[in-house]
Amino acid sequence: MRPESRTRARMHASGMLTAWSDAGSAEAVVAEFARQIDPSRYGQLLVFFAPSFDAEALAQALAATFPGLPVAGCSTAGEITPDGIASDTVVALALPHGGFRVATDIISELGGLTVENGAAVARRLRAALERRCGDRAAAPGHRFALVFIDGMSYREEMCVSTIAMALDDIPVVGGSAGDGLRFGVTSQLHGGRVHRQAAVIVLVDTDHPVEVFHTDNFSPTGRKLVVTRCDPERRIVHELNAEPAAAEYAAAVGVAPEELTPVLFASHPVVVRVGGSHYCRSIQRVNPDGSLSFFCAIDDGVVLTIARPRDLVAAAEAELARLDRALGGLDLVIGFDCVLRRLDAARRRVRPRIEDLYRRHQVVGFFTYGEQFGGMHLNQTFSGVAIGRPRPAG
Structure with missing residues (x-):
């Protein structure tokens, strides 16, 4: 029997409102949100939802219940609510007219x-934002761009680099839409x-401040x-060091090849060196032919380095503490956390500590x-993106 569903909401000092629900259907969730969200107060709704919810039904219910309130969002590989890490949940973040x-737009x-x-869409969008700002001068540290990209498109690198180039001084951050752990079809919501x-x-x-x-x-x-041999279009590596990829x-x-699982990939990532820093190129799965599918772009000749994990909780805690100091207190963090980190946290039995950390620092978002x-x-x-608490006037 399904446990009794819960719907909760939290108002933040900035006027943003977070609502989250695990009611049994898209229609039921939106009906619950209607009790929490006054559409006259808000100018934008961000929605992150588990793939167990029907995306079409959710989009239709949101449009019917909140006419005139723009909605943007995507499906997830897990949700982050003010209560902690969740599955089979819809999370909504309402941005108020005042202060935002x-x-x-959508590509x-x-x-x-x-x-x-891609650049034309980004430039058109920036012009639209400038019109909404009117005579208000753009201030450093008060703008950001969120991007929700289909995580099965194999086009994330080109898409985000194009957007960032066109937006110039507006910092870009985002997450790739997920489909739980099925790696099938993801959904994006817009218009x-x-x-x-x-x-x-x-x-x-x-x-x-942000x-x-x-x-x-x-x-x-x-x-x-x-x-040494790969299919870059599909992000599949057939050979590493001229040997079958999974075995090598x-x-x-x-470990033995049959022990390779998403949890093990999360615990033993591979990284590439770019500009003096190392960035992860995570493995998604082992294929029947012994090749490896990756989450990121890959090509022949790329040198991968096996990485050693550090304390996951301590690293996140240090960064959130830094942001809290830098912004004079955190009002809310819109967070995008890799699904492999969620699996790694569960394997290392630190998920309760991560949940406590995210609750204390007001993190809301999804696993990607x-x-x-x-x-x-x-x-x-x-x-x-970390959003600071409102600062006193003057």
């Missing part, structure tokens, strides 16, 4: 994305409709793997198939 100016059909048409193979962009100008961030919890070792990776981390930061598509990071 928002513009949204559809990512399979046909070019630098030119009252469900989209697939798409990227939703949300530009925000706010009175409150900072985008990303953090990880791994350090490179001396063990190297060179990609398994040998490098000291990849994270975006600046012009990069990343894996196995905790990324997001």
Whole structure:
């Protein structure tokens, strides 16, 4: 028997409102949200939902219940609510008219994305935000862009780099939409409709101080793997060090090939060195032919380094504490956490500590198939935008 459903809401000092529900259907969830959200007070709704909910029904119910209130969001690989980590939940974040100016758009059909048409959408969106701001001058540290990209599109790198280039000085952060652990079809919400193979962009100008961030919890070792045969379009590596990929990776981390699982990949990530820093290139799964599918772009000749995990909780806690100091107190953090970090936290039995940390620092968001930061598509990071508490006038 399904436990009794819960719907809760929390008002933040900035006027933002978070609502979350595990009511049994999309229609039931939206009916519960209608009791919590006064649409006359808000100018934008962000919605992150488990793939167990019917995306079409959710989009229709939101459009019917909140006519005139723009909705943007996506499906997830798990949700982050003010109560903690959740599954089979819908999370809504309402941005108020006061203190926030928002513009949204969508890049559809990512399979046909070019630098030119992606940049055109981003520039058009920036112009829309400038119109909403009127005579208000853009202030450093008060703008950000959120991107929700289809996590099965294989187009995240090109999409986010194009958006970041076109938006110039507006910092970009986001998460790749998920489909639980099925890695099948993800959904994006925009304009009252469900989209697939798409990227939703949300530009925000706010009175409150903000900072985008990303953090990880791994350090490179001396063990190297060179990609010697791959299919870059599908992100599949067939050979590492001229040996079958899964077997060679398994040998490098000291396990048998049949022991390779998403949990083990989370515990033994591989990284690449870019510009003096290391970034994760997470493995998604082992294929029947012994090849490996990746979450990020991969190509022949890429040198992968086996990484050693550090304390996941301590790394996240240090970053959130830094943000709290930098912004004079956190009002809310819109967070994008890699699904592999969730699996790793469960394996290491630190999930309760992560949940407590996220509750204390007001983290709301979802688990992803990849994270975006600046012009990069990343894996196995905790990324997001921290929004500071309102500062006294004068």
